[in-house]
Every structure is written in structure tokens, then in C-alpha cells.
Amino acid sequence: MLARILGNRLSAVFVREERPSPSRRVRELAEWNVEELRRIVPASKFEPVTILDVDNAVVGGRNAVEAVRRHSFSSVTDILVDMSAMSIGTSFPIVRYLLELVERGEQSPNLHVVVATLPEEDEGRRRVSNDVVSIVHGFHGGLKLDSQARSAKLWIPQLSVPKLTALEKIYAALSFDDVCPILPFPSQNPRAGDAIAEQFIEQIEGAWEVDARNIVYASEDDPIDVYRTILDIEEQRRPVFEETIKSVVVLSPVGTKAVALGSLLAALDRGLPVVYVEAMKYDVPTKEDRVKAESELLHVWLHGDAYPRAGS
CATH class of the missing domain: 3.40.50 (Rossmann fold)
Known part of the structure; x- marks a missing residue:
């Protein structure tokens, strides 16, 4: 949807959660998704994020923040975080980091969070x-x-x-x-x-x-x-x-x-x-190759032009 609306104005950073010993089918679906995302958003970068350390310690949140920190958002008008395919251990820290970034005023784009949800799925x-x-x-x-x-x-x-x-x-x-x-x-x-x-x-x-x-x-x-x-x-x-x-x-x-x-x-x-x-x-079950069309897209505008600025 964003690609249709924005064309070459859209860029993306895709976080790829890496866990030990994924099944062959999950790996194949992931590779298919990567190719589709590259086709949809040519100006995209992929950030592999290790979720579990060698001793199974959870390190995904910290690694995800570091991956996002490597990118500058000074030239964009809006940041949109899609939580749909991320665990809460990854998505929550990313949203918190970006919210603190824009609230400090170092970079001042709008910040949105979206999620495609279908409870049964x-x-x-x-x-x-x-x-x-x-x-x-x-x-x-x-x-x-x-x-x-x-x-x-x-x-x-x-x-x-x-x-x-x-x-x-x-x-x-x-x-x-x-x-x-x-x-x-x-x-x-x-x-x-x-x-x-x-x-x-x-x-x-x-x-x-x-x-x-x-x-x-x-x-x-x-x-x-x-x-x-x-x-x-x-x-x-x-x-x-x-x-x-x-x-x-x-x-x-x-x-x-x-x-x-x-x-x-x-x-x-x-x-x-x-x-x-x-x-x-x-x-994933065999029949669930991709998100179903009837999934509902939820959108929350966290920070930016939708809210009055201090002193205004």
C-alpha cells in the first residue's frame, strides 16, 4: 500500500529475526518474503537480528535497537514501525528507541505504529x-x-x-x-x-x-x-x-x-x-503461506504533527 502511494519516496529497513535451527519451510518462506520486499521497496535494507545467544540468553531487543540505531532518519517525514511479524521482544524496544529519539527533537519525523491482525491467525x-x-x-x-x-x-x-x-x-x-x-x-x-x-x-x-x-x-x-x-x-x-x-x-x-x-x-x-x-x-501450518486478505490493519500515530507542540 505504501509503495503504491509513495513510489520511490519510500525506503525501508527490514528487521529479520534470526533464531537457531529454523525449519526448512520457515527458511524458504523467509527467503521468498525477502525477494518480494526487495521488489516492492527497491530502496530497502535488511538487518539480521540474533534473538538468542549461544547459551539461549535473550538478546534480541538489544540487538534490534542497535540495528535501528545504525540508520539516520533525518531526511524522512514519517517513520512507520510495522509490528506484524516481530515478537514483542523486538518490536517494543524498537518503538521505545524511536519514540525517545523523536521526543528529544534530534530528529523530528512523525512516528507511527501499525499491525496487521487477525485473532484466529x-x-x-x-x-x-x-x-x-x-x-x-x-x-x-x-x-x-x-x-x-x-x-x-x-x-x-x-x-x-x-x-x-x-x-x-x-x-x-x-x-x-x-x-x-x-x-x-x-x-x-x-x-x-x-x-x-x-x-x-x-x-x-x-x-x-x-x-x-x-x-x-x-x-x-x-x-x-x-x-x-x-x-x-x-x-x-x-x-x-x-x-x-x-x-x-x-x-x-x-x-x-x-x-x-x-x-x-x-x-x-x-x-x-x-x-x-x-x-x-x-x-506455520501448511495452509498459512501468507497473511490472509481479511487481516485488519491497525494504526496508531504516536508522535508528530497530530499532537500540539509545547508552547503552541
Whole structure:
């Protein structure tokens, strides 16, 4: 779409996430995508980003920021970050770096974030998770500070059936005091939230001890609804603990892309920590050769001409 509109005014930096031992089919699809992207955007550069170190330590976020840092954006009017094919461990740090860059005024293009989302497809990605629970690079939110070791930790995970094991690892690693899981509503499938809750019934009623009043319902395809919901929870909780042990709200947006985008906005706004389990590898079902035509494109304008400047 951008190439049709902008022609040779469009340039691109494509981040290519590299994980150990990808399947032959994933590699073939990746090479096909590279050739298509080169055809669509001749003025493009590709940045391979190593996601896992030799000891399986997660290094993707830091490497992604360094890859983007090598490029200058002084001559462009708009930067558009497409999160669709990136993990949150890569996309979140890139967006944070670029937002800080344009806010400092060193380079002043508009900054946009877009994502192509189809909940059924987002949930259908097959992945093998790492064994290590990680904090997204740049999104520690004070979670590691000794002064917050005794803070009351509220966890807001996005429930996703394929990520059930990963979510269990996160809960076991951080020992949260309260859990407010996110379920989709409204959603394309009216029973999507019920179906997900059924798969998590042991966690909700057992280990996590979730009060039914603490279940969060957020629109499946509206990141602004997710953003506002998280901010409301954080604002209501803060004064309760302000004068005692303090509170920290931890996000784990591990499911659909729309919820991930809304969680990103909340984390940037309030400095919230984001915790996840990085994927060691991905695979795709045979029928899913490319993004389906009915995927919805979501757009958020983060910084620039859409907002009044200070003093104006």
C-alpha cells in the first residue's frame, strides 16, 4: 500500500529475526518474503537480528535497537514501525528507541505504529518457547530495583491458549500477589473469551486464585480500549499502596497483536514492566503461506504533527 502511494519516496529497513535451527519451510518462506520486499521497496535494507545467544540468553531487543540505531532518519517525514511479524521482544524496544529519539527533537519525523491482525491467525502460530522468563529490553519498569522487591505485584497477562505453558513459567518465576487476566470481549467469535477461560480454568481457580471480579475484558481488535483499561487499573491501584509498600503492574501481552499494541501504549505511558518468554523457533501450518486478505490493519500515530507542540 505504501509503495503504491509513495513510489520511490519510500525506503525501508527490514528487521529479520534470526533464531537457531529454523525449519526448512520457515527458511524458504523467509527467503521468498525477502525477494518480494526487495521488489516492492527497491530502496530497502535488511538487518539480521540474533534473538538468542549461544547459551539461549535473550538478546534480541538489544540487538534490534542497535540495528535501528545504525540508520539516520533525518531526511524522512514519517517513520512507520510495522509490528506484524516481530515478537514483542523486538518490536517494543524498537518503538521505545524511536519514540525517545523523536521526543528529544534530534530528529523530528512523525512516528507511527501499525499491525496487521487477525485473532484466529495470531493464535494459530506454532512456537517452541524458551525456558527463560525475560523482561523486554527497555521495559524493566523498576521490576529489578531492590527498593521494589517488596512491592505488591499485580500481573495483567493476556490469556492465550498456545502460550499457556509460557504464562505458567512467568507466574512461577515472579510470584505475583494478584492476577488480572485479559480476555477478549467484544470479539469476532462471541465465545472466544469463554473458550480461552475454559482452557485456563485450573490456573484461574487454582494456582493463580483469580477473583471473578478481577477478570479484565478488552476489545479484541481495539488497542486503545486495551490501553485505557490497563491505565484505569493502574490508576485505581496506585493510591491504595502509595503510602505503604508501593505497587508495580506487570504486563504480559503474549497473544493477539491488537492487545500487544494496546499494552505497548500503556507500558510507554506509565513506565510499566513487560515480561514474556521468547520463542526459540516458529513454524506455520501448511495452509498459512501468507497473511490472509481479511487481516485488519491497525494504526496508531504516536508522535508528530497530530499532537500540539509545547508552547503552541
